Amino acid sequence: MIYKIRIILDAEEDIFRDLEIEASNTLEEFHNSITQAFGFGGSEMASFYTCDEDWNQDEEIALFDMSENGSDVRLMNETVLDDVLSEQSPKMIYVYDFLSMWTFFVELADMVEKEDGRSYPNVLFSFGELPDAPPEKKFESKPSMDFDDSFDSYDDLDFDENWN
Template sequence: MVFTFRLVGTGKDPFFRDFEISGNQTFFDFHLAIQDELRYDKKQMASFYLADNKWEKGLEINLFDMSDESHTPVIIMEETRLCELISETRQRLLYLFDFFSNRAFYIELVEINHKDPGKTYPDCTARGGVPPAQIIIEDPDITDI
């Protein structure tokens, strides 16, 4: 199965991107597709969150394991296939891409289709607008770090 996700950014200059990705690919594959499409620095932290219908954060899918010695299970992008957590249209995700300013994109599953054997996934299939800068540092003390 192939998922079609719509990624939307809010702010002064709204934009969107549509991505098709196989349900058997990982959240890390999706992360890289977003980073490549938006020409972002892949070394920056990012996380996906499952979200409810009010866009409230739920389960976090981390870029890598940053857990302490707690017994809380950590879900890692590279180890988790999309189909393990996503199964129905209208499911929502948040993609936190700027940890300094707590900025995220809103992602919704808009379609589930059959895989096209002649196509490579993931693929950005629609674009509109210009994405925001990856990092915005408004606190002058942070720039001294």
């Protein structure tokens, strides 16, 4: 089975690539296809994240296990594409280069039979040029509590001046 997948850069401008890849490929092979399609060197850390219909991030599938004691993190080279992408769960998030945070929305568009004589993975369509730097993320934050720093005197707070 061949998956036709659209990978969209999280940006105001439309920048995307349509790839076709075998459903039996690993996420590491898919990662390599994405980096090549967008012109990245491919040497930076990256992760896929499963998500729901509203793009709410769930489980991480990492390129490498960076934990000190070998955690339960799923790895790209051990995860097959059709284990995480299907008609029932057609969306994932892909983050490349954790210092720059290139973020992409990955969506399964179609599933077709493999064509004889055609090589996969294959870039079907390319739209838009990748900017020199990743788009800025705008995070909205609300303070979790109000903090009143209007103490006139700290003498009432029962601190021991010689605590050490």
